[in-house]
Amino acid sequence: MATQLTAARRPETKQSVTKKLRREGTIPAVIYGKKTESQPISVDNVTFLKTIREAGKNGIIDLSIEGENKKHQVIVHDMQVDSIKDYFIHVDFFEVDMTSEMEADVVVNLAGEAPGEKDGGVVSHMMFNITVSALPAEIPESISVDISTLNVGDSIQVADLPEGLNYTITSEPEETIVTVLVPEEEPEEPGEEEAEEPELVDADEESEEGSEEGSNDNNNS
Numbered sequence: 001m002a003t004q005l006t007a008a009r010r011p012e013t014k015q016s017v018t019k020k021l022r023r024e025g026t027i028p029a030v031i032y033g034k035k036t037e038s039q040p041i042s043v044d045n046v047t048f049l050k051t052i053r054e055a056g057k058n059g060i061i062d063l064s065i066e067g068e069n070k071k072h073q074v075i076v077h078d079m080q081v082d083s084i085k086d087y088f089i090h091v092d093f094f095e096v097d098m099t100s101e102m103e104a105d106v107v108v109n110l111a112g113e114a115p116g117e118k119d120g121g122v123v124s125h126m127m128f129n130i131t132v133s134a135l136p137a138e139i140p141e142s143i144s145v146d147i148s149t150l151n152v153g154d155s156i157q158v159a160d161l162p163e164g165l166n167y168t169i170t171s172e173p174e175e176t177i178v179t180v181l182v183p184e185e186e187p188e189e190p191g192e193e194e195a196e197e198p199e200l201v202d203a204d205e206e207s208e209e210g211s212e213e214g215s216n217d218n219n220n221s
Contacts, residue, residue: 002062002073003055005048007031007041007093009067018090027088031063031072033095041065045088052076056141058104063093073098075136096136103170104139105129108177112148116180121152127177130158134167145177155179 010021010028018028025045032038055061063072077094081087096102108130114123130143143164145156159173 002060003051004062004064005043005051006064006066007043009065010040010042013040022087022089027091029091029093031065031074031093031095033074034097036072036095039065041093043091048088048091052079058106058139058141060096060098060136061093073136075104075139098136101133101135102139103131103133106132106140107142109142109144110178111144111146114147114150114154114180116150116152116154119152120183121180122183123147123150124179124181125177126179127158127171127175130161130169130177131171132164132167133170134164138166140164140167147178147180150178150180152180152182 007029008026010017013028021028021042026042027045027048029041029043030038031041051061058075061074061076063074065072072093072095074093074095076091078090078092080089080091082089106129108125108128110123110125114121117123132139132143134140143161145161147156150156156177156179157173158169158171158175158177161169161177163169
């Protein structure tokens with residue numbers, strides 16, 4: 001069952017109006033699709049946050065717009081967030097055709113511990129999203145990649161992933177998802193025999209040399 005969300009019409013799109021909406025706890029948004037004309041709307045900030053947590057980024061949402069009798073089956077296509085104040089600035093809802101495949105970016109999660117890490121290697125997660133093609137209801141929320149067999153120097157590419165039963169991976173096969181880097185060698189410290197100290201002149205020798213120079217000066221005079 002899809003998650004439910006209600007939106008209000010937003011006839012005014014001026015910046016001053018959108019700022020006022022945000023101050024009142026409402027997120028300016030828009031709904032559009034291949035067969036849906038773009039329409040500005042707004043949703044309650046708290047309600048939207050609960051909805052996205054329940055449905056997930058690629059989950060189907062039954063969106064009702066006040067004053068309409070129909071429901072729109074949408075996914076969240078884009079979210080703009082103020083990283084400093086940590087609130088939503090704008091949301092794009094894309095109305096999907098439940099009978100047609102579409103592409104979507106899916107989060108990649110690493111599972112397990114790589115043996116190579118115990119040997120001093122460094123696990124480098126290089127690809128955080130993978131693109132898949134599937135019916136809207138079959139798009140996975142995330143893809144788990146098992147790294148429990150990776151030794152130092154090993155890697156997993158897109159081509160190594162098993163294909164899902166309900167989706168097709170469309171990212172480039174040769175792209176590397178994760179690798180275990182060879183540990184960096186620490187520079188060798190110079191040995192004691194290499195650390196040469198400057199030769200010190202004996203104080204008595206300096207004194208004797210000074211006396212000899214003084215005597216020679218006296219004789220010359």
